[in-house]
Amino acid sequence: MLIDSHAHLEMKEFDSDREEVIKRAGSEGVDFIVTVGTNLKLSLKAVALADQYENIYATVGVHPHDAAKTEKNTLEALKELAGAHRQKVVAYGEIGLDFFRDISPREKQLEIFGRQLELAGELNLPVIIHDREAHKQTLETVKASGIRRGVFHCFSGDYEMAKECLDLGFYISIPGVVTFDKAKTVQDVAQRLPLSSMLLETDAPYLTPVPHRGKRNEPSFIIHTAKKVAEIKKIPWEEVAQVTARNTMNLFGIKVSPVN
Numbered sequence: 001m002l003i004d005s006h007a008h009l010e011m012k013e014f015d016s017d018r019e020e021v022i023k024r025a026g027s028e029g030v031d032f033i034v035t036v037g038t039n040l041k042l043s044l045k046a047v048a049l050a051d052q053y054e055n056i057y058a059t060v061g062v063h064p065h066d067a068a069k070t071e072k073n074t075l076e077a078l079k080e081l082a083g084a085h086r087q088k089v090v091a092y093g094e095i096g097l098d099f100f101r102d103i104s105p106r107e108k109q110l111e112i113f114g115r116q117l118e119l120a121g122e123l124n125l126p127v128i129i130h131d132r133e134a135h136k137q138t139l140e141t142v143k144a145s146g147i148r149r150g151v152f153h154c155f156s157g158d159y160e161m162a163k164e165c166l167d168l169g170f171y172i173s174i175p176g177v178v179t180f181d182k183a184k185t186v187q188d189v190a191q192r193l194p195l196s197s198m199l200l201e202t203d204a205p206y207l208t209p210v211p212h213r214g215k216r217n218e219p220s221f222i223i224h225t226a227k228k229v230a231e232i233k234k235i236p237w238e239e240v241a242q243v244t245a246r247n248t249m250n251l252f253g254i255k256v257s258p259v260n
Contacts, residue, residue, distance in 0.1 A: 040074050
């Protein structure tokens, strides 16, 4: 079993061949895909996709890049959307802080992040955390929120930070970056992290793994991440796939059998 715990199938990059991408993932053994909303419009599209395909689940949320454009009614609409689709909306996110690109002012990012953590708590949903060049502030905000169920997506910290995340009750998600020759930090995290605390993701259409680097990423490529983690940990890739899939199902409450 393979699960892509974080993709963006609702994005425009898949508008021309979305159905083929989904079918290709199934033919490559990907049982489930979680497609992740990053603003209200894309969250609506993600939920619509999840309603259309039995093996796709969705999340809703506002990415830090969109924080400056977020108003109270946006968050109210996301809450209503999640509540109306409880069978297919499995998490709140992608939310967090991005101090690398700083597209939204940092103060606004922190405000919207905090408000969305509160909202996730009200909805009783796990959270998907985006953290780029904001490790200290992200951890402090999560700790203060009391939220203890979720995943640090596309993990970019070191092993010491990973341990802090595990202590908070979170999973660590390993992206295709782990296949890059120079990605020594994430490779070290993958080697030292217990498999029981790990998810796998593509973040498609971004962060395409080797050997497809330079092309658009898609969920069928998750197998390359699984095989790289297996190589690093010196265990069968099928074990990596099985355990991380089970972790994903446990976190997101996915219980039904997939239909490919």
